[in-house]
Amino acid sequence: MKMDYRERKEFKDYHEEKRLERRILSIKYLTISILILFLLDFWYLQVIRGKHFALKAESNRLKTVQLRPHRGVIKDREGKIIASSKPSFTILINRERGADLGKSLERVASLLRLDLKELGSRLQKMKNFTETEPLIVKKDATFEEVAVISAHLDELSHVSIQEDFKRHYDGRGVAHVVGYVGEISERELRQERETLGAEIGMGDVIGKSGIEKKYDGWLRGEKGFKLVEVDSMGKVIKEVKERKAPREGNPLFLSIKMDLQEALMDALNGEVGAAVFLNPKTGEIYALASNPSYDPNEFAGHLPSARWKELSSDPSHPMMNRAIQATYPPGSTFKVLIAIAALEKGIITENTTFYCPGSTIIYGRKYSCWKEGGHGVVNLHRAIVHSCNVYFYRVGSMLDIDDIAHYASQFGFGKPTRIDLFYEVNGIVPSSLWKKKIYNEEWYKGETISVSIGQGPLKVTPLQMATFISAIANGGYRITPTFNMEMRAANRPEKIRGLSEETLRIVQNALRGVVNEGGTGWRAKIEGIEICGKTGTAQLTAATASKDTQLLPREEKEHAWFIGYVPYEDPVIAFAILIEHGGFGGEAAAPVAKKVLEVFFKAEEYKKPTMTAHAVDAGKNAGTIVTEN
């Protein structure tokens, strides 16, 4: 046995070496196992889940950029531009990449001198939206702002400038007709997805009121898109071929005559009220004004909420379209309807006379005429011409309220005219049924007396008044007022039943007298043109009936009406004018008509007595209208 030191040491080393060998091997197996584990991991990512990630990579790289269409231009009937889309620039920040967003934000704020805090809080609010929705830093940026940002675009990795369109409105007083556009709200998006179509999304501009809202689908056009390859900051590297050009919105011609519209605004001279001028045969509206108004251009950009509050809480209600949304008692203008009802019912004839001593007693109550001394003996013609209250009190006392209601609704009162604007109101035509329904009470005969001079619960809109007078002008056809000339042919006026030509002739003749025979509408008289009209002075309270209205405070003064048409023979234009608290219709409203009509006939180069070529055309297109001569 060799048991020397060396041998033992070698023996010991042998075991040590073996142990070392085992340890090295275990390191080897561990290393290889780990590498195999990673290999499996890559296999899973690249082969099993490869397709999924490939798709993700594509969507990461390619971005669909929406191309907004030009909104259709709105023109008046002569081609003057009322609303158009002008290029504007929007500066926005891409939120898709979080890394240095703060820095970009800070830089933009300092370059554009914007409030960083406000921007920050807006960014915070955007957290609820998808990342692809950019933060709009500045809408409608000025040329200088765009230039500053463009110059620094290299360092502003998240910032981009988007070309956009901003609606621009020309012409005074068109706000209530064309309305305005604005960014779709979340609520609108939810509610109106179906009617608006799936294409509409957040940030899109839609018509919010007026013609813009009514014909939104026509004006909107179709969005296009382009595919761009972007880097991780959303910066466009290059445009990919695929793209679809946006389709511009259709142009819309309105029946409006801008010169007339502006003349009407001038004539109203800041008075609170509304007026409509239209073609009595076709219903085409030439001018529609509501005062006070607002500037729709304010809404095209970013309307500050403070300004919105100011507008919506203004006691003079500038946002309300008084022509279709405000109702007033029609006052004496309603006498025309009473006359028609009475004639048709056979209660009176053309020659029926009453004596007006200035007041009369019916059912034990005294009713006053507006003229203190009275009109003396009056027939129907004189009663209308001089607007004698007593005559109509007597007629009213013989009429049934339901007969009045029947004729009123035949002429379109108490329901919307179906003009192409939203939010039109009904007005009120009282009847025995109406009173039962509203107050659960019987109708008193005495109430008919005030209705017969256009007072009482009766409420009409200026537009209803305009369609009413149009029906008388065109020989008894109920028209649908419209701004859309394309709809003219489709818009077939309906003949009012139970209305004789004889009755119409009597009424028309009387209306001519109102202006031309020294009647209450004399202030509207224009030499050489036969204007027909009827004044109205709508009392707010019964108490003011006999008082000197000149002495009343403004808010208690009567509403002034003047409705009519021109010329007597074959009318080409009809109108209704209302001045809130204007006082006497003949004093406050008739001169407005005169001023506007002067402009109208000057422009039309009206030749008495033949119709203009234009009016003949309009009449033919209207189809069924038979003009009376």
Add this chain to the structure above:
Amino acid sequence: MLERLSQRIDATFLIVILLIMSISIITLYSSVNSAQSYKADLYRKQMLWFVVGTALMILTLLVDYHLLSAFSYIIYGASIVALIFTLIFGKHISGSKSWITLGPFNIQSSELCKVSVILLLATFLNAKRGEKLGFFNVLGIVAIVGIPLCLILLQPDLGTALTYLPIAFVSMFLSGIRFRTLLTLFLIMIVMAPVVWLNLKDYQRERIFTILDPSRDPSGSGYQLIQSKIAIGSGMLFGKGLFSNTQSRLDFLPAQHTDFILSVFGEVAGFAGISFAILLYAILFNRMIDTARVARDRLGLFISIGVLSMIAFQAFINMGMVVGLLPTIGIPLPLLSYGGSSVVSTMMALGLVMNVRMNRFAN
């Protein structure tokens, strides 16, 4: 001398290293995008680093490792001085002071120090031949690794500091450690864990949280992970090919030329390419293990395994990071990631191993 070198130098090492270098250059080249100029000449710089690295590798090869071992204390000491110098005069790059500027180059002293630690550790353990490591021996190892580790933590560079740990642990495992000692070490580490946790920067903790739930921070550290997976995954079986790697070219993937270079390569070359890269690393690691087994002495063995543990650990952490198994702590993939110091230290370390292999028959 050069003749001996050409005869004895290990071809496997050389070929594998060359292939990995090629992958690195190609990948860097393919991630260049005309719109982003900062990446434009990275591949050229990397080529330069490879040249410098190769030169230093050959230099390390030429001197017998026993001679290097004899000077290991001095080399180690110089490295520590460099680390301290970095802490004082270092350049701040993305939040840590890990760089010293030498002329046109930024040098990361913590990377270079690794080689000296491996060398000293091997020298130290070689002297303890045949003994089971006791407490004081362990304390010695802890000191050798701990001093630079602490200095690097001060920079702070958690990722690089971590790469020192496996060198120590694997060496201890190899040279045999008493169970009692291992237990003590574990206890110390458990006690230290909360201290380390408290000293971590918020973003580092966040990264650890993110690994548990990447959707937690889709735009921050989770973003890297998501983008990394998209890049790798979308490469599918055969990759998108050169210059078609949109995710990396369009900068969706951050740190793509350093920590996430494997994701870029995965996008370019697909699973086929990744498998090839992993195979190359497997060959490289196996060659190092083999070198340890055939080494003439324990010094050679410890050097080989020390280098292996350093390189393999970095590779594993990096791979685990890009596939989302491990937190993104910023450890480069040896020889593939862009970066001068990492390339140079890795090549020098490999030079040491090749040195050991070359001298395995010497007397």
